[in-house]
Amino acid sequence: MIKFITKRLIIAIPTLLIIIAFGFIMMRVAPGGPFTNERALPPEIERNIQEAYNLNKPIYEQFFIYIKNLSVGDFGPSFKYKDFTVKELIISGLPVSATLGLSSIFISLILGSFLGIIAAIRKNTYFDYSIMGISLIGICVPSFVMAPILSLFFGLYLGLLPTSGWNGGNIFNLILPITALSLPQIAVISRMMRSSTIEVLNSNFIRTAKSKGLKSSYIIRKHVIRASILPIIEYLAPASAGLMTGSIIVEQIFGLPGIGRYFVVGALQRDYTLVSGVMILYASLLIILILITDILRAYLDPRVKI
Amino acid sequence: MQSIQKNIKNSDLLLEVNNLNVFFDTADGKIQAVKDVNLFINKGECLGIVGESGSGKTQTFFSITGLLSSNGYCNGSAIFKDFDLISASEDKKREYLGKSIGFIFQDPMTSLTPHMKIGEQLSEIATFHDNLSKSEALKRALNVLDIVKLPKSRNLINSYPHELSGGMKQRIMIAISLMCSPELIIADEPTTALDVTTQSEILNIFNDLQKGMGISIVLISHNIGVIAETSDRVMVMKGGKVVEKGSTFDVLTSPKDEYTKHLLSCIPPWLEG
Amino acid sequence: MNKQENIKAIEISKTLKGRSLWVDARRRLFLNKAAVISLFTLIIISIVSVFGPFFLQYNFSDTDWGSIYQPPSFETGHYLGTDGNGRDLLVRILHGGRLSLSIGLIATFVSVFIGVLYGTIAGFFGGKLDIFMMRIVEILYAMPYLIFVIILMVVFGRNIYFLFIAIGAVEWLTMARIVRGQTISLKEKEFIETSKALGQSNTLIIVKHIIPNLAGPIIVYITLMVPSVIILESFLSFLGLGVQEPLTSWGVLISEGSREMETAWWLLIFPGSFMVITLASLNFIGDGLRDAIDPKEY
Numbered sequence: 001m002i003k004f005i006t007k008r009l010i011i012a013i014p015t016l017l018i019i020i021a022f023g024f025i026m027m028r029v030a031p032g033g034p035f036t037n038e039r040a041l042p043p044e045i046e047r048n049i050q051e052a053y054n055l056n057k058p059i060y061e062q063f064f065i066y067i068k069n070l071s072v073g074d075f076g077p078s079f080k081y082k083d084f085t086v087k088e089l090i091i092s093g094l095p096v097s098a099t100l101g102l103s104s105i106f107i108s109l110i111l112g113s114f115l116g117i118i119a120a121i122r123k124n125t126y127f128d129y130s131i132m133g134i135s136l137i138g139i140c141v142p143s144f145v146m147a148p149i150l151s152l153f154f155g156l157y158l159g160l161l162p163t164s165g166w167n168g169g170n171i172f173n174l175i176l177p178i179t180a181l182s183l184p185q186i187a188v189i190s191r192m193m194r195s196s197t198i199e200v201l202n203s204n205f206i207r208t209a210k211s212k213g214l215k216s217s218y219i220i221r222k223h224v225i226r227a228s229i230l231p232i233i234e235y236l237a238p239a240s241a242g243l244m245t246g247s248i249i250v251e252q253i254f255g256l257p258g259i260g261r262y263f264v265v266g267a268l269q270r271d272y273t274l275v276s277g278v279m280i281l282y283a284s285l286l287i288i289l290i291l292i293t294d295i296l297r298a299y300l301d302p303r304v305k306i
Numbered sequence: 307m308q309s310i311q312k313n314i315k316n317s318d319l320l321l322e323v324n325n326l327n328v329f330f331d332t333a334d335g336k337i338q339a340v341k342d343v344n345l346f347i348n349k350g351e352c353l354g355i356v357g358e359s360g361s362g363k364t365q366t367f368f369s370i371t372g373l374l375s376s377n378g379y380c381n382g383s384a385i386f387k388d389f390d391l392i393s394a395s396e397d398k399k400r401e402y403l404g405k406s407i408g409f410i411f412q413d414p415m416t417s418l419t420p421h422m423k424i425g426e427q428l429s430e431i432a433t434f435h436d437n438l439s440k441s442e443a444l445k446r447a448l449n450v451l452d453i454v455k456l457p458k459s460r461n462l463i464n465s466y467p468h469e470l471s472g473g474m475k476q477r478i479m480i481a482i483s484l485m486c487s488p489e490l491i492i493a494d495e496p497t498t499a500l501d502v503t504t505q506s507e508i509l510n511i512f513n514d515l516q517k518g519m520g521i522s523i524v525l526i527s528h529n530i531g532v533i534a535e536t537s538d539r540v541m542v543m544k545g546g547k548v549v550e551k552g553s554t555f556d557v558l559t560s561p562k563d564e565y566t567k568h569l570l571s572c573i574p575p576w577l578e579g
Numbered sequence: 580m581n582k583q584e585n586i587k588a589i590e591i592s593k594t595l596k597g598r599s600l601w602v603d604a605r606r607r608l609f610l611n612k613a614a615v616i617s618l619f620t621l622i623i624i625s626i627v628s629v630f631g632p633f634f635l636q637y638n639f640s641d642t643d644w645g646s647i648y649q650p651p652s653f654e655t656g657h658y659l660g661t662d663g664n665g666r667d668l669l670v671r672i673l674h675g676g677r678l679s680l681s682i683g684l685i686a687t688f689v690s691v692f693i694g695v696l697y698g699t700i701a702g703f704f705g706g707k708l709d710i711f712m713m714r715i716v717e718i719l720y721a722m723p724y725l726i727f728v729i730i731l732m733v734v735f736g737r738n739i740y741f742l743f744i745a746i747g748a749v750e751w752l753t754m755a756r757i758v759r760g761q762t763i764s765l766k767e768k769e770f771i772e773t774s775k776a777l778g779q780s781n782t783l784i785i786v787k788h789i790i791p792n793l794a795g796p797i798i799v800y801i802t803l804m805v806p807s808v809i810i811l812e813s814f815l816s817f818l819g820l821g822v823q824e825p826l827t828s829w830g831v832l833i834s835e836g837s838r839e840m841e842t843a844w845w846l847l848i849f850p851g852s853f854m855v856i857t858l859a860s861l862n863f864i865g866d867g868l869r870d871a872i873d874p875k876e877y
């Protein structure tokens with residue numbers, strides 16, 4: 001097991017290096033970037049950057065130093081917020097984004113799989129049709145349409161829920177953003193789960209289980225779910241990537257001070273250090289998620305060797 | 307002749323199927339896979355079913371045991387010891403399936419749950435039907451492995467299906483059907499996927515079960531040679547209909563139906579007699 | 580038999596088999612009501628977007644300070660209302676549709692082109708090259724690709740042509756995977772073996788035999804890709820990183836609408852509906868096509 005994880009991590013390193021190199025190169029070649037000459041910056045920031053990036057040293061050494069700094073969580077100073085380092089900005093946004101992201105991924109996985117299984121068991125009933133109909137809405141209505149509509153309806157017209165702000169993580173402030181973020185994923189996951197469950201239910205080994213006279217609820221629990229959840233596990237990383245990008249929109253619309261918000265502001269203001277810091281953070285998270293996917297897959301399917 | 311058969315039928319009857327029809331809804335409309343099948347099985351007897359591929363052998367017994375695909379349905383009656391399996395509720399049917407009736411499927415390679423250990427796939431049936439504890443059920447599983455001539459090893463109990471050979475999987479399938487000492491075993495082409503040596507070993511196991519333990523067996527095959535070796539009576543199917551039935555000796559020595567004659571002409575000569 | 584005749588025979592057998600397959604698939608597609616209705620809807624939206632603006636009395640950039648935030652009304656001729664600059668919403672939605680749909684098509688084309696090329700090369704030549712090329716795809720898969728696009732847009736400026744390329748450049752990965760898989764299975768087929776034996780060059784084999792046989796999966800994939808590209812473009816425009824004024828797209832309109840929904844709901848609802856209907860239609864067409872080409876019975 002430990003060997004498997006180390007092997008996977010070693011494979012992941014080149015990926016991460018490429019992403020870091022991309023961020024590094026981008027900062028150097030980008031027009032108006034921190035290292036081009038035509039900049040006209042306030043002297044304090046100028047000095048910060050000079051120090052942080054050792055501009056007098058050769059470029060490969062700069063890259064090396066950059067990686068070394070990253071490995072201890074030092075993303076360098078922000079290019080636009082002169083009093084903050086990128087790390088400080090990320091840490092200040094992390095609680096918001098992590099709360100949003102983690103609750104959404106759990107809700108989507110649990111609710112999506114659950115609805116998918118029920119729809120598969122009750123295939124071609126009104127329950128199935130309504131679940132699939134609703135999930136179609138989730139798929140066809142992108143988050144940047146869904147979020148404002150939710151906020152318009154529940155916030156402005158019904159006045160039930162606050163439409164913006166973090167408010168210290170108050171649950172009422174979270175309901176709309178989490179809903180807007182989870183709906184598309186619930187939709188995708190429930191459809192995937194439905195079709196994979198139907199496939200498993202039609203398989204020979206389920207026929208064997210039925211021939212044993214076992215209860216259907218037991219068959220579903222022991223024989224069906226572990227096989228039919230595999231595609232969902234595979235979807236874990238893409239779903240999380242979807243949530244990361246979704247949270248950029250949702251934080252924007254609901255005025256939440258998360259990492260996604262900083263990312264957009266950074267992108268609009270060409271704050272290259274901030275943008276590449278967020279990119280590296282997200283990429284590392286995805287790599288970890290892919291690792292988790294591999295482990296889960298090996299656990300669920302004994303045919304996979306680890 | 308007729309009256310003698312009637313007699314046997316009444317005294318020792320285990321399963322009697324009357325006017326069984328099986329239908330499927332498909333993209334091209336409704337099709338009938340089994341047409342008005344009548345059959346019976348006595349206690350301790352081996353009934354052979356032969357017929358070409360697609361003749362409805364499997365679906366006949368799927369419908370009796372309620373294992374048809376979701377697009378299939380059936381009518382008729384299948385009386386198992388005074389109890390009609392076809393009109394029974396799901397719950398009631400479950401009491402018989404796995405307990406009194408064991409089913410061995412055509413394709414052993416895909417018929418075991420890939421993510422469950424062999425031990426659990428064997429023992430769950432006994433914990434469910436006979437209320438055994440997990441360890442009692444595992445003990446029984448080990449004994450049953452002995453009957454199907456597999457090593458009584460913990461190792462085997464702890465392995466997953468993909469770690470076993472085709473022949474071993476088929477033996478496991480047989481072991482599953484034996485877990486609750488059934489009165490009837492339906493074996494759907496249990497030897498087709500196997501090599502000749504393994505084939506005859508498996509057939510020997512069935513022989514032991516029938517002769518030694520008095521279990522009734524339905525043996526489905528398209529190999530009439532296999533049937534000749536094991537069955538007391540044969541039923542020949544074609545296109546969803548029964549075209550001929552009778553004692554194995556009668557059918558093989560003086561076939562009346564053209565199709566049966568054709569089937570017989572396909573057996574290699576060393577199996578005859 | 581000489582070489583020419585051989586090749587001809589291969590061609591004919593292939594087209595024949597191909598043709599009946601397509602006829603079958605088309606029949607199944609047209610039996611699928613949802614797909615047919617969606618196809619019509621999509622055609623109507625496209626035609627209206629392209630030609631509609633010529634028949635409307637307003638221009639998409641005409642500002643009219645006398646009639647800002649007008650709700651939808653038939654009397655004024657602002658059928659879907661006006662925005663904060665008094666511009667007609669309907670005409671802007673149609674213009675936005677032109678842009679969103681064409682970005683969808685062009686970026687999809689770019690990504691299909693890259694994906695098909697990459698996938699066939701990897702699959703056809705196999706071996707070390709294949710392993711290497713697929714490793715790259717795997718690495719790129721692990722990237723948060725939307726963030727990637729955002730960064731590309733930041734670095735190279737918010738240029739609409741660059742938007743096509745940036746989107747195309749990140750969307751080709753799945754296409755490459757599918758095509759590679761198909762190529763590998765096709766490679767074993769007889770007609771390819773024969774062509775090889777006849778000494779046709781690799782390029783010729785790829786262009787004449789492999790690529791035409793990939794039509795099915797490519798078409799299905801396009802119907803999945805177009806909506807995701809449209810969403811991606813709108814997403815970027817929504818954040819202010821995509822299409823820039825005075826041009827407009829559905830994403831830009833939705834973004835404006837969501838900022839002003841408290842005063843003028845129509846600015847959000849109408850562009851949103853156009854987009855959602857288009858996405859839903861593409862989705863149904865995609866499902867229909869997939870079922871038609873590869874029917875599965877449940």
Ligand SMILES: Nc1ncnc2c1ncn2[C@@H]1O[C@H](COP(=O)(O)OP(=O)(O)OP(=O)(O)O)[C@@H](O)[C@H]1O
Nearest residue numbers: 330332339358359360361362363364365366375528
């Ligand atoms: N789910 C289904 N939907 C539609 N038709 C089916 C379905 N299952 C079986 N059939 C049809 O029922 C007929 C009988 O099938 P059956 O499985 O009983 O054949 P068989 O005699 O067991 O053949 P084999 O020797 O190949 O196992 C076949 O023509 C088959 O096409």
Ligand SMILES: [Mg+2]
Nearest residue numbers: 363364412494
């Ligand atoms: Mg069969």
